[in-house]
Amino acid sequence: xxxxxxxxxLAGSGQLPIQLVExxxxxxxxxxxxxxxxxxxxxxRRRADATADLLDLKTIMATLEGWNPRAVALVGAVRRPGFxxxxxxxxxxxxxxxxxxxxxxxxxxxxxxxxxxxxxxGYRVVGAxxxxxxxxxxxxxxxxxxxxxxxxQAVAFGLELLSSLSAFDIGQAxxxxxxxxxxxxxxxxxxxxxxxxxxxxxxWLGLRRRREGGVLIKAAKRGQDLRVDMPAIGxxxxxxxxxAGLSGIAVGAGSTLILEQEKTLRLADAHGLFLIAVDLPWMxxxxx
Amino acid sequence: xxxxxxxxxLAGSGQLPIQLVExxxxxxxxxxxxxxxxxxxxxxRRRADATADLLDLKTIMATLEGWNPRAVALVGAVRRPGFxxxxxxxxxxxxxxxxxxxxxxxxxxxxxxxxxxxxxxGYRVVGAxxxxxxxxxxxxxxxxxxxxxxxxQAVAFGLELLSSLSAFDIGQAxxxxxxxxxxxxxxxxxxxxxxxxxxxxxxWLGLRRRREGGVLIKAAKRGQDLRVDMPAIGxxxxxxxxxAGLSGIAVGAGSTLILEQEKTLRLADAHGLFLIAVDLPWMxxxxx
Numbered sequence: 001x002x003x004x005x006x007x008x009x010l011a012g013s014g015q016l017p018i019q020l021v022e023x024x025x026x027x028x029x030x031x032x033x034x035x036x037x038x039x040x041x042x043x044x045r046r047r048a049d050a051t052a053d054l055l056d057l058k059t060i061m062a063t064l065e066g067w068n069p070r071a072v073a074l075v076g077a078v079r080r081p082g083f084x085x086x087x088x089x090x091x092x093x094x095x096x097x098x099x100x101x102x103x104x105x106x107x108x109x110x111x112x113x114x115x116x117x118x119x120x121x122g123y124r125v126v127g128a129x130x131x132x133x134x135x136x137x138x139x140x141x142x143x144x145x146x147x148x149x150x151x152x153q154a155v156a157f158g159l160e161l162l163s164s165l166s167a168f169d170i171g172q173a174x175x176x177x178x179x180x181x182x183x184x185x186x187x188x189x190x191x192x193x194x195x196x197x198x199x200x201x202x203x204w205l206g207l208r209r210r211r212e213g214g215v216l217i218k219a220a221k222r223g224q225d226l227r228v229d230m231p232a233i234g235x236x237x238x239x240x241x242x243x244a245g246l247s248g249i250a251v252g253a254g255s256t257l258i259l260e261q262e263k264t265l266r267l268a269d270a271h272g273l274f275l276i277a278v279d280l281p282w283m284x285x286x287x288x
Numbered sequence: 289x290x291x292x293x294x295x296x297x298l299a300g301s302g303q304l305p306i307q308l309v310e311x312x313x314x315x316x317x318x319x320x321x322x323x324x325x326x327x328x329x330x331x332x333r334r335r336a337d338a339t340a341d342l343l344d345l346k347t348i349m350a351t352l353e354g355w356n357p358r359a360v361a362l363v364g365a366v367r368r369p370g371f372x373x374x375x376x377x378x379x380x381x382x383x384x385x386x387x388x389x390x391x392x393x394x395x396x397x398x399x400x401x402x403x404x405x406x407x408x409x410g411y412r413v414v415g416a417x418x419x420x421x422x423x424x425x426x427x428x429x430x431x432x433x434x435x436x437x438x439x440x441q442a443v444a445f446g447l448e449l450l451s452s453l454s455a456f457d458i459g460q461a462x463x464x465x466x467x468x469x470x471x472x473x474x475x476x477x478x479x480x481x482x483x484x485x486x487x488x489x490x491x492w493l494g495l496r497r498r499r500e501g502g503v504l505i506k507a508a509k510r511g512q513d514l515r516v517d518m519p520a521i522g523x524x525x526x527x528x529x530x531x532a533g534l535s536g537i538a539v540g541a542g543s544t545l546i547l548e549q550e551k552t553l554r555l556a557d558a559h560g561l562f563l564i565a566v567d568l569p570w571m572x573x574x575x576x
Binding site for chain 1: 448455457471475488
């Protein structure tokens with residue numbers, strides 16, 4: 001039942017839903033926002049057309065039915081809910097054992113499950129990158145600083161690492177200095193991973209933290225459904241990377257969102273960090 | 289110049305050097321201890337025959353020459369020194385560029401470099417596991433609790449993950465719940481990784497931490513030189529694993545040290561955690 005109605009935005013936390021809605025409004029595309037209670041930012045909730053609990057699938061589905069949207073986008077972060085809460089909600093609709101098995105396969109699979117649920121009901125699910133390609137990191141992304149030889153080695157090594165890890169439903173990011181892995185992102189997210197690196201760098205030999213180099217590499221996983229879980233960086237990522245003493249950031253071209261792109265680049269320049277986009281050997285090349 | 293003298297223990301921090309010395313003394317094997325200043329535990333420093341800075345290779349080499357040891361063991365943790373400190377020290381002895389390249393390849397390579405240095409001078413370098421096989425996790429390791437089906441799945445998945453990671457000079461441990469990776473150990477070490485898991489479990493949905501299952505898997509890497517960097521667990525590991533809500537611990541049989549083995553097992557029983565040793569497909573099978 002792909003409709004003729006507006007684009008429906010199911011909005012979690014962070015800047016992305018706000019920027020996406022702004023983009024749609026600026027370009028004259030009609031949209032409706034369903035804000036997830038406890039996740040969506042206050043300014044978005046004020047603008048929202050509906051509000052629902054993340055796990056209240058009945059309300060979510062009834063709202064969508066009323067809107068008859070021509071496309072649905074799941075946008076913004078929703079922190080991984082507890083197993084039992086998810087179980088309870090999903091089992092309103094599906095076989096308990098089946099749901100349990102989906103959940104056991106990890107985050108990716110849960111999100112894919114949500115997309116399946118929407119698609120089964122005939123909705124067309126799209127990603128923020130399809131609605132607003134301007135938010136995606138282009139191959140040409142570049143600030144004032146360029147990566148040096150050590151940085152380029154770290155980027156290449158980090159990409160190998162993320163490629164190996166992509167079978168395991170774990171983070172989309174790592175910190176690498178030359179060929180030494182300083183951190184792999186888990187469910188804690190990129191910002192906390194960067195704070196961890198800052199923390200143990202500070203404590204080595206009792207020295208104060210200083211610029212020690214190293215690169216944040218962030219990239220989509222092999223086979224990742226970018227419609228529901230697209231890697232993103234923004235100004236906060238740059239600030240945390242600088243605090244961790246890194247020399248720069250490399251993201252997957254065409255498959256990473258840059259929130260507030262201009263501000264992000266300006267901040268990277270101000271901190272003396274490079275910011276580049278690299279081709280991911282395991283992804284389709286970006287179409288632009 | 290493998291000598292006829294005592295066994296030389298180059299001692300870093302933690303319980304392992306203490307337990308190794310106790311074992312050697314109990315079994316009538318003569319040994320001499322060189323304690324690293326700022327690393328070795330106070331009770332060991334009192335018993336030590338010599339003390340040196342970690343990077344003071346002149347004193348270390350002169351001391352060993354005087355002892356004429358029949359074997360040298362590097363035992364206990366020495367936190368990763370800063371690049372420049374290492375560089376300075378190594379370059380007393382070797383070509384600066386060569387050393388820089390070794391260091392750039394990561395922790396493993398630095399330790400392998402130290403072993404090479406000793407071996408070039410004719411010393412026989414042995415591991416704690418060769419001097420005291422009783423400290424190593426046997427295949428038969430087992431507490432009161434046994435892993436259930438979810439736990440066994442997590443252990444198998446965790447071993448796959450560690451096997452994939454073993455090419456990358458990163459941690460020897462991960463936390464896995466069923467097929468979901470909760471953390472990969474970086475330079476921060478196992479205890480801090482477990483505290484990280486405890487931390488973000490506590491914050492999901494604002495619920496208090498509770499027993500949520502998951503397994504700590506700790507194992508040597510493919511090709512790891514067990515003489516200088518052998519994975520180890522002990523009572524503190526069990527306590528942190530319990531705090532993180534895990535259901536148990538699996539270690540590589542024959543290639544992991546268990547500090548205070550009886551106390552460690554007793555604690556695991558008290559916390560209701562399983563503690564098992566598993567075969568590592570990528571290691572030589574233990575000889576016992």
